Structure formats: structure tokens, C-alpha cells
Amino acid sequence: MFDNSIGVAIVIQQPLSVVIIGGGAAGMSAAVAARRGAESASVECFITLLERNARPGTKIRISGGGKCNVTHQGTPAEILEQGFLRKNERRFLRNALYGFSNTDLLELLHSRGVETEVRPDGKVFPLSGDASSVAVAFEELLKELSVKIISSCRVRNVELKDGMFLITAAAEPLAADVVILATGGVSYSKTGTTGDGLIIARKLGHSIKESSAALAPVYTLKAPPASLSGISLRSAGLVASAGGKTAERRGDLLFTHRGFSGPAALSLSRDIAGLCREFGSASLFADLFPEHTPAELDQLLLQHARRHGAQMVRKFLQICPIAPLKKGLSEAPQGTIPTALVPFIIRHALLEIDITWSTLQKEQRHSLLTVLKRFPLGAVRSVPIDQGEVSAGGVDLGEVNPKTMQSRIVPNLFICGELLDYAGEIGGYNLQAAFSTGWTAGTSALKKA
Numbered sequence: 076m077f078d079n080s081i082g083v084a085i086v087i088q089q090p091l092s093v094v095i096i097g098g099g100a101a102g103m104s105a106a107v108a109a110r111r112g113a114e115s116a117s118v119e120c121f122i123t124l125l126e127r128n129a130r131p132g133t134k135i136r137i138s139g140g141g142k143c144n145v146t147h148q149g150t151p152a153e154i155l156e157q158g159f160l161r162k163n164e165r166r167f168l169r170n171a172l173y174g175f176s177n178t179d180l181l182e183l184l185h186s187r188g189v190e191t192e193v194r195p196d197g198k199v200f201p202l203s204g205d206a207s208s209v210a211v212a213f214e215e216l217l218k219e220l221s222v223k224i225i226s227s228c229r230v231r232n233v234e235l236k237d238g239m240f241l242i243t244a245a246a247e248p249l250a251a252d253v254v255i256l257a258t259g260g261v262s263y264s265k266t267g268t269t270g271d272g273l274i275i276a277r278k279l280g281h282s283i284k285e286s287s288a289a290l291a292p293v294y295t296l297k298a299p300p301a302s303l304s305g306i307s308l309r310s311a312g313l314v315a316s317a318g319g320k321t322a323e324r325r326g327d328l329l330f331t332h333r334g335f336s337g338p339a340a341l342s343l344s345r346d347i348a349g350l351c352r353e354f355g356s357a358s359l360f361a362d363l364f365p366e367h368t369p370a371e372l373d374q375l376l377l378q379h380a381r382r383h384g385a386q387m388v389r390k391f392l393q394i395c396p397i398a399p400l401k402k403g404l405s406e407a408p409q410g411t412i413p414t415a416l417v418p419f420i421i422r423h424a425l426l427e428i429d430i431t432w433s434t435l436q437k438e439q440r441h442s443l444l445t446v447l448k449r450f451p452l453g454a455v456r457s458v459p460i461d462q463g464e465v466s467a468g469g470v471d472l473g474e475v476n477p478k479t480m481q482s483r484i485v486p487n488l489f490i491c492g493e494l495l496d497y498a499g500e501i502g503g504y505n506l507q508a509a510f511s512t513g514w515t516a517g518t519s520a521l522k523k524a
């Protein structure tokens with residue numbers, strides 16, 4: 076007898092057939108947890124994992140630039156707080172991240188010989204610097220646990236017939252008592268994530284939140300000037316605005332030949348995509364003094380002008396820290412304004428290139444201030460979804476029980492990983508969420524009522 080968490084206890088004949096669709100972090104974690112659950116509940120079961128690629132774990136192998144930022148250091152509460160900016164996502168992921176935490180994941184990896192290191196910023200990587208070691212550890216564990224892996228097998232359809240699932244991939248449909256759907260998001264589609272799971276979930280009765288880009292580079296309609304390509308603004312503010320709405324992020328911002336990347340742009344890309352969807356386009360600005368209000372910055376510039384009247388404004392900008400603390404300009408926590416950017420600041424502020432502080436008029440100071448607080452970066456019309464490290468959107472979280480990952484609509488259907496409507500920040504949070512939700516699904520699928 077199994078608890079389907081929607082009120083009905085279902086009697087299922089043993090051996091039970093559990094089919095996991097998708098062999099990414101979530102699917103493989105679900106398979107391990109299901110086998111362990113079956114063993115501890117003394118349930119006889121066949122566990123089959125269907126993966127459309129030649130091997131499971133494709134995305135793990137390319138993650139973190141081939142080094143795999145597998146999780147983040149901290150308590151589950153800290154992981155939730157730093158890794159997931161939206162309240163509903165934090166609420167949904169809470170159980171899973173406590174149930175199978177970063178510590179649990181690392182213990183599992185260490186037990187399989189994958190040693191890890193914590194970087195100063197809290198990101199955790201395999202010590203070997205080899206992302207495939209994580210995928211291989213899971214793959215080998217699955218084989219030891221007698222999970223049948225069927226690769227190069229693309230599932231096309233899942234339907235319910237007489238209380239069983241019928242899964243269509245190749246010629247003969249496969250029957251299953253329990254299905255765990257773990258087909259991932261829709262970005263990096265060349266890795267196999269083309270949204271099949273969304274179609275399957277919708278056909279089974281689930282609502283799907285529209286997919287959208289996240290953790291993606293941002294391309295502006297007009298590319299930044301070539302001389303700026305490659306420069307980085309350390310710890311700047313990135314602001315996107317459209318239709319009276321704004322969204323912003325603090326972090327390093329990288330100018331590329333097509334627009335912007337780096338942590339600030341990647342993190343804000345989901346909001347930028349949202350603004351573009353709502354208003355057709357969004358304007359981007361850099362805030363070089365995110366710690367200061369315009370009035371505070373005006374005071375700072377005024378003080379500086381009084382003390383350094385003979386200095387050229389351009390010279391000042393060349394040594395000016397980005398995001399200085401409120402204490403003063405000498406407090407530079409991160410870096411200085413890149414020299415290549417200075418002529419553009421001067422030009423946008425409509426100043427002469429050799430103007431000195433003593434000759435700078437009040438309006439000119441205000442104009443400089445405006446540019447330092449809102450350096451225009453250009454307009455964006457859309458964010459490329461396929462280039463995001465993850466995609467936002469997916470199966471509606473309200474239709475999945477966060478304690479079990481079981482569908483609230485279809486008994487014995489479990490949904491986990493990036494297929495669900497959440498998206499984490501850069502830092503190992505997305506893999507951790509996939510492993511945790513997968514583990515929860517696998518454990519719950521085999522839990523006795």
C-alpha cells in the first residue's frame with residue numbers, strides 16, 4: 076500500500092515498476108533514492124531510467140565550465156535565501172533542501188570517491204576540477220543499485236490506462252506503476268532539453284508556466300562599443316527598467332561583444348526577460364555608485380571638487396573606485412572604473428574632455444552624477460532562452476506536493492528538477508535543487524503509507 080498524498084491509498088502489486096524519465100541530476104538522484112527507499116521498505120521493484128542521450132548526466136558534464144559547481148556551502152536556510160530570490164520558490168524547495176541537503180549530497184559524492192573543495196566565495200566543486208566525475212559517480216552507483224538505464228531513448232508520450240502509466244518511447248510502450256518525470260528545462264536544447272516533459276505534463280493535466288530565460292547573457296539591440304568589450308565593472312549595480320518598473324542586481328558586470336554577461340547580468344536576465352515580455356523592451360543602466368543615493372554622491376563629488384580643484388574630472392574617473400563604501404572614495408572594496416569607460420562617461424555627461432573640478436558648473440556636476448548613477452547600456456528586446464544556464468517557468472509549483480514532489484493531479488506521478496517552475500542563482504544552487512527534488516521524489520515514490 077502506498078501513500079499517494081492526495082488522500083487515496085493505492086494497492087499496487089509487487090514487484091513495482093518505477094520509471095524515471097530523464098537522466099540528469101534530478102533523475103539520477105531520484106533513481107538512487109528510489110532504490111534505497113525500496114530496500115529500506117523491503118519492496119521488490121524494478122527501476123528503469125530512460126534517457127534520450129547516449130549517456131545520462133550530459134548537463135552535469137558541461138556545468139561550471141566543465142568543472143561543475145555542484146552545490147554551495149551553507150545551511151539549507153542560507154542556500155534558500157541566497158540561491159532562490161522568489162518567495163514561492165523558497166517555500167516550495169524548503170522541504171527538499173532540508174531533506175537532502177548539500178551535506179547529504181557531498182557525503183554521497185565523497186563516499187563514491189569524488190572529493191570536493193569549497194572556494195572562498197562558497198561555491199563547491201570537485202577537487203579534480205572534472206565535472207564528469209560527478210556524473211560518473213551517479214552512473215556507477217545506479218549500475219550497482221541495479222537501476223536499468225536505457226539510453227538513446229526519447230520518451231514521446233505518457234498516458235494513463237487502467238491505473239497504469241503507458242510510456243511511449245520506441246516501438247513497445249513500457250508500463251509503469253510510478254513515473255518520475257525529470258526531463259529538465261528548455262535551455263541548452265542541444266543537450267536534450269527540448270521541453271518534452273512540459274508537453275507530457277500538460278497532457279497529463281498539469282498547468283505549465285511559460286518558459287523564459289534565466290542566467291542568460293543579455294544582448295543589447297546595439298552592441299557596446301568594441302573598445303569596451305571585455306571590460307568588467309566590479310560589484311556594480313545593474314538596473315533594468317521598462318514601463319515604470321525597475322529591477323536591479325549588484326555584482327560584477329562584464330561587457331561582451333554583443334551585450335552583457337557576468338554575475339549581475341546573468342542574475343538579472345530573468346527579470347529583464349520578464350520586462351521585455353510585458354513591455355516589448357527594457358533599458359539597461361549601470362550604477363557605479365550603488366551604495367550612494369544621488370544626494371550622497373553629489374556631496375561626495377562636491378567635497379572632492381573643493382579639495383582637488385585643479386584635477387581633471389577625467390583623471391579622477393580613471394582612479395575612481397566602483398561602488399565605494401559610504402565612508403569615502405578611498406574605500407574601494409572591489410575595483411576602479413576601467414579607463415576605457417572614462418571617455419564614454421565624459422561624453423554622456425556632455426563634458427569637455429579636459430574639464431577640471433574648479434571649472435565644473437553645478438549643472439555639469441549633476442549631469443556627471445546622473446551618468447555615474449545611470450550609465451546607459453542600451454536597450455534589450457528579448458533574452459535568448461537557449462543560452463541560459465537554466466530556464467525559468469515549467470510545471471506549476473501549486474500542482475506538486477513540495478513534501479513528496481508528487482503530482483496533486485495524477486497519483487503516482489512525481490515531478491522534479493528544472494522541469495518545475497523554479498530557477499536558482501549562479502553558485503551551485505540549481506544542481507543542488509535538482510538533486511534535492513529528485514531525491515525527495517525517489518524517496519517518496521517508494522514510501523509505505
Ligand SMILES: Cc1cc2nc3c(=O)[nH]c(=O)nc-3n(C[C@H](O)[C@H](O)[C@H](O)COP(=O)(O)OP(=O)(O)OC[C@H]3O[C@@H](n4cnc5c(N)ncnc54)[C@H](O)[C@@H]3O)c2cc1C
Binds near residue numbers: 098259262269
Ligand atoms: C552550460 C551550463 C552550465 C551550468 N553550470 C551549473 C553549475 O555549475 N552549477 C549549477 O548548480 N547548475 C549549473 N547549471 C544548471 C544545471 O545544470 C541544471 O539546472 C540541472 O542540471 C538541472 O537538472 P535536471 O535533472 O532537472 O535536468 P537536466 O540535467 O537537464 O536533465 C534532464 C535530462 O532529461 C533528458 N530528457 C529530456 N527529454 C527527454 C525525453 N523525452 N526522454 C528521455 N529523456 C529526456 C535530457 O536529455 C536530460 O539528460 C548549468 C547549466 C548549463 C546549461
